[in-house]
Amino acid sequence: MSGLPETVDIEAAFARLRDHWSPRVVVQVNDQYVKVAKLLGELVWHRHTDEDELFYVVRGQLVIEYEADRSVTLGPGSIHVVPRGVLHNPVAREECWIVLVEPATTRHTGDVETPRTKSIADQLA
Template sequence: MNVNNIYELAESLTEHWSPQVIASVNDQYVKIAKIEGQLVWHTHEQEDEAFFIIKGEMYIEYENHIVNLKEGDFHVVPKGTPHNPVAVTSSCWIMLIESKSTLHTGEVQTKKTKSLQEQLSASEVKR
């Protein structure tokens, strides 16, 4: 049975917008990432996406409003909802909880998009 420190895991990340799987819980992955600037407008048609702010601040743009998130805040983006995550502080640290089927940027492909294999490759999945 493993015990991991979320701050140490996040500190070890070297690339922004590159989520890394740190655990598998039933049909969900727990991921951490450092973010800076904005990602891209995208939608996860069949999956909700949960954000927990470990360090820093970010906001999530929606078509008609913005949700501001500070350290310690938790927010769920409902499935089928177009959104764009944006870091307010440089190197904001986040935890994501997503279905194993969730594509990083939905159907949108950019230079920042990471495949599931890339998200799994840098870290051993903990159970």
């Protein structure tokens, strides 16, 4: 076991979040982390070369922008998978709450380093 809990109160997990774009790991399932995050504004264009990334919108609306002027708009209850290696940029025009499911090795902003980038250690804190 990873030292993470088996059961999580998701509302309480969101209540503990203070900063936007600062995901927190809440549980681990095999080699996958389940994270919660509050989003507002844009993150950064990036890709995860080796990992798919699952977004589940709990509250608000999230737009995932892709190259070639394509985007996907997600509302509460929507799930979307960003395939590995695909350049994307998450955008939340108003505060949005999401659950992320991704391999434990996934770097927050993939192949790009920004002041908003959070290490795995930061996400486990």
